[in-house]
Amino acid sequence: MASEGVSEPRGYKPFLPMVMSYVASGGSLVLSSAAQLLTFAILARFLGVDEFSVFVAVTAVASIAVHLCGLGAMECLVRRVARDRAIYPEMLGHNILLTAASGLALVLAGVVLLPFFFVLSADTLTNVAAIALMLVTNIVLVRIIVLVEQIFIAHSDFANANKVVVGFAVARTIAAALACLVFNVSTVASWAVWQFVCHVLVALACIRAISGLGKPRYSIVREELPQGLYFSIPFILRALRQNADLLVLSLVATAEIVSSYSVARRMLESSFLSVEALNRLIYPGSARITAAGLHHALQRVLRVLAAATGIGLAAALAVFLLAPVLPYLFGHDYVSLVAFVKDLCWVVVPLAIWSVAVEALGASGYHAERAAVMGLGSVVGAGLAAWASWYAPPVGTFVSFYVIEIAMVAAAWGVFLRLVKRDRARAALAFQPGVAHGG
Template identity: 80%
Template sequence: MATDGVTEQRGYKPFLPMLMSYVASGGSLVLGSAAQLLTFAILARWLGVHEFSVFVAITAVANIAVHLCGLGAMECLVRRVARDRAIYPQMLGHNIILTSGSGAALVLLGAVVLPFFFTLSPDRMTNVAVITLMLVTNILLVRVIVLTEQIFIAHTDFASANKVVVGFAAARTVAAALACIAFGATTVASWAVWQFLCHVLVAVCCMWSVRLLGAPSYRLVREELPQGLYFSIPFILRALRQNADLLVLSLVTTAEIVASYSVARRILESSYLSVEALNRLIYPGSARATAAGLHHALQRVRRVLAAATVISLAAAVTVFVLAPILPYLFGKEYLSLVGFARTLCWVVVPLAMWSVAVEALGASGDHAARAAVMGFGSIAGTGLAAWASWYAPPAGTFISFYVIEIAMVVASWSVFLHFVRRDRQAAITFGSGSA
C-alpha cells in the first residue's frame, strides 16, 4: 500500500546533489567563519582587557535575548514554506509581527535593567543610549539579517543564503578594521556606533534582496505559536548554559583565564559552523521527507550523521594543528589560549552528532520532544558547568563540557529512535486499518 508524503529513495545517489551543494558553498562558508574570527581578534586587541570583557558580557546577554526575539517563528517559516511555497506571505507576516513586537519588548527591558550592571560612559544618559544602541543592533537587526538567510533557505536558494552569511561576516570585519585600526576606536561606546551602522547597512541590503519573493500578509499563524516557543526555549536555555561557566570563572579565576577561555569558546563556535552549514542544507529536504512520518527519513538522517561526524573531526583537527598561531592574532597576553583551544576543539564532534538528531526532530515538527531534550540538557548542563567551574577551575569546566555534550548524544538519539519506531508503528497500524 502506498504511503502519503515523501518516501525516501535508497542508496546514496539522491544524496549527491546535496553534498555537491555543500561542497560548492564550502569556500564561502570558510571565508565567513574566518571573517568572524578576525573580527573577534581585532576587537580583542584594540579594545583592551577591560573594555573587551564588558563587550563580551553585553553581547552574551544579547545572544540569549536574540533566541527569544521572534518566539521561534523563523523555524516554522522554513518548515512550512519548504513544503508549500504558497504560504510564504502568511509566514513572512507572522515573522515580522512576532519579531518586531518581541524585539521591541526585549530592547526596552534591557535598556532599563542593564545600565545598573554595565558602565560604558560616566554620563548616565549616554550610558543608557549606548547600551540601547547595542541591544537594537544585536537583537533586532541581527534577527532581520538572519530572517533573510532563513527565507532563502526556505526557498532552497542556498547560494543566496550563503551570500547573506558571508556578506554579513565580511561587513562586520570591515567595520571592526575601520573603527579600531583606521580610526582608533578603543572603547565599547565608540565601537557600538560603528557596529550599529554596519548592521543597518546589511539589514537594508537583506530586505532589498528578498523583495521579489513576495509581500507579507500580516496575520498570526496561531497554530505555529506553541511550536515556535518549543523551538526557541531550548536555545535560550542553551545560551544560559553556555554563559554559566564564563560567569563562575570570572568570580574564581584570573582575567587572563577568563579571556583565553572566552576566545577558545568563540573558536569552538566557529568550528561548528561547518556542521551548521550542513544542517541548513538538510533541513528543508528533511521537512519534506518527514511530512508523512519520521521513519521515512531514517536513512537520510543516518547519512547526515556520518557526514557531520567527518566534517566535525576535520574541523577539530584543523583547530588543533593551527592553535599555536592564535596568540599572533589575539595578542601575547592570552597565555592559556593555545592549550584551551586544543582542549576544547574536540567538543565539536559530540556537538555535531546530537545536533543531527534534534534537527531531524525539528524538521518533522516534533518540537515538544526536541524542546524536552535540549531544555533538560541545558538545565542540567548549567548546574554541572557552574559547579565544576567553581570546584576545579578551569579543568572542571573542560570536563563538564565533554560530559554534557556526550550525554546529549545519548539522550537525543534515544528520543529520535523512539519517535522513528512510533511513526513506523503508526503507519503499520493505519495501513492495516485501511486494508
C-alpha cells in the first residue's frame, strides 16, 4: 500500500520551476546583500571606527531581541498557511498580537537597561531617545517587514517576497547615502533618526502590499505557542552565540579589531544569503510533503544538501577573492579587515550543510528536536567562543567558529537521519495488516 500524504516527485525535471524560482530569489538576495554591504560600508566609513563600534554593539543586542519578538509565530504562519490558505486570517492575527506584545516588552526593557552600557550621546535624554529609536527600528519594524516577506512566501508568491527583500535593502542604502553623503551624519545618535524614518516608510509600504490577502482575525492560536517558542529559542541562543565573541572582543581588543571583525561577520552573513534563498524556497513544499512523515522528504532534502553545499563553496570562494577590494570600500582604517574576511569566509560551507537539516526538521514540525540541536549547540558554542576570544584573541575566535559549525553538522544530521528512520518505521508498522485497525 502506498504511503499517505504528498509524494516526493522523482527525477530532476519537476525541480526545474524551483530552479528558476531560485535564480529569481537568489538574484534578489544577492542584490539585497550588495545593498546591505554598501550600507554597512557607508556607515563604517562616515561614522569612523569608534562610533561604528558602538553602532555594531547596539545592533548586536537588537539582533538577539528580534528573534524573541513575535515568539516564533512567523514560522507557524508559513507552515500552516502553506498547507491550508484558509487559515491565513487567524495566523495573521496571531502574529500581530504576539509581535505587538513582545515587541513592546523588549523595547521597554532595552530602554531601561541599555543606557547603562552604551553612550550614543553625552546628553542623557538624547542618549535614551536614540537607543529607543534604534530598538524600535531594529526589533519591531524589522520584524514587521520580515513578517510581510514570510506572508508572501507562505502564499508561494516569491516574486513579491523578493520585492520586499530588495526594496528594504535598497531603501536602507538610500537612507545611509542621504544621511552620510548629503547631510554629513557622523554619529550613531543622528543615524538612529534616519534609520527609524526609513524603516517606518518601508513597513507602511509592506503593510499596504498585503492588504489584498485578507484581514486578520485576532486570536491566539494556543497550540502554536510552544511550537513558536521551540522555533524562536534556538535563534535567540544562536544570536547569543554569534555575539558572545564580539562582546568579549570588545573587552580585550581594540576598536579597530572589533569593527573589522564585525564587518567580516557581516560578509559571512551576506554570503549565507545565497543558501538562505534556497532554504526559503524549499520550506513551504517540504512542509506539505512531510505532513505524513519526515521520511517522505528524504530524497528532496539530500538534493537540497548537494545544492546548498555547492552554493556555499561558490559563495565562500567569491568572498575570498573579493576580500582585497574591501579596504577601498570600507576605508583603510580597518587594517585587519582583509585577513579577517579570508579567515572567516569558509565557515559558510558547514553552516550551509547543517542549515539544510534543521530547516527540514522545522518544516516537518519537529521543533522540539530542532530546538534541542540548535539550543545546545548555541549554549556550548557561546561558552567556547567567549573563552577562545578571551584566551587568544582574535585567532581563538576564528578557530572556535569552525569547531562549532562542524560540530553542528554532525549533530543536526544525526538527529535528522534518526527521525527519518523512526518515521519510516512507524509508517511501515501502521500499514501492517490489522495494526491500523487495532487488530
